[in-house]
Amino acid sequence: MSACNVCQTNQAACINSTSFYLCFGDAMPHTDHVYTCLDGFECTDRTAICLQKNAQRPPSCGDTSKCGLCSAHRNYKFACHSKRTFQMCYGAARPVGPLGTCPENTVCDATSDLVCVTPITGQPLTCDINDDLVITSSTSTTSSTSTTSTTSTTPKPTDGPPQTAQQVCAQKTKSGLYETVPRDPYCKRYISCHITAKKITAREYGCTASSFFDAERQSCTTVAPLECTVLF
Structure with a gap:
């Protein structure tokens, strides 16, 4: 299995088992748009990028769809970030x-109330991403001066009762990328809305570990917006 969020020879950087960014010949993926494989297909390092699921060929990147989600645990007790x-x-x-x-030699497991358990060979991880990809600091630029932010880990308040991705998109008039409701204080999660006259397609995604969702630009950027809380 290859690493997540890394440009492969097929010019795709898989961010979970079914979604990816394109690299366009660059060393780093372009995170302004998320591409998703069709149902029954998964992201690979092969030329076609998306291939039908095959037990003999694991996807390039482990499943990260539950990373940072409280809903991964049945009682909303904790969320695995890596x-x-x-x-x-x-x-x-x-x-x-x-x-x-x-603790050493244990992994975060949202199927258990213990939080951390001894890994079992072959058992999928709740958040299959390396620990060093979790954000520990952020560099923001103001004018021509760069400063390092050490923001408190206490999240800033968000407004409104929780809404599903479908509910968020139903309130929009055009396709685009929008904030979750409540807004993710860490600026990682966002909603992708594809709106036509006949159908609204809504999905929730997460920016890569080294980027943050900028609602004004409707894209993931490497500089955290001022309202973001950055883990350190």
């Missing part, structure tokens, strides 16, 4: 507070 990092949810829709790290 193989060994997690954050508590306390029954809320979004994780809050400081980032925790599982």
Whole structure:
């Protein structure tokens, strides 16, 4: 299995088992648009990028669709941010507070109330992403001066009761990328809306570990917007 968020020889960077960014010949993926394989297909390092699921050929990137989601745990107790990092949810829709790290030789498992468990060979991980890809700091630029942000891990308040991706898109008048409701205080999650006269397609995605969702630009950027809380 290849690493997630890395440009492969086929010019795609898989961000989970079914979604990817394109690289266009660059060393880093372009994160302004998420591409998704058709149902029954998964992201690979082959020329076609998306190939039918095959038990003998794992996808290029492990499943990251549940990364950072409180809903991955049946009681919304915690959210896994990587193989060994997690954050508590306390029954809320979004994780809050400081980032925790599982003890050595254990992994974060949203199917267990223990949070961290001994890994079992062949068992899929809740968030199959390396720990070093979890954001620990952010560099923001103001005018010509660069400064390093060490923002508190306490998330800023968000407005409105929780809405599904479909509910968010139903309120929009055109296709685009929009903030979740409530807004993700860490600026990682966002809603992709594809709107036509006959159908609204809504999906929730997450920016890569090194980027943040900028609602004004409707894209993932490497500089965190001012309202973001950055884990450190």
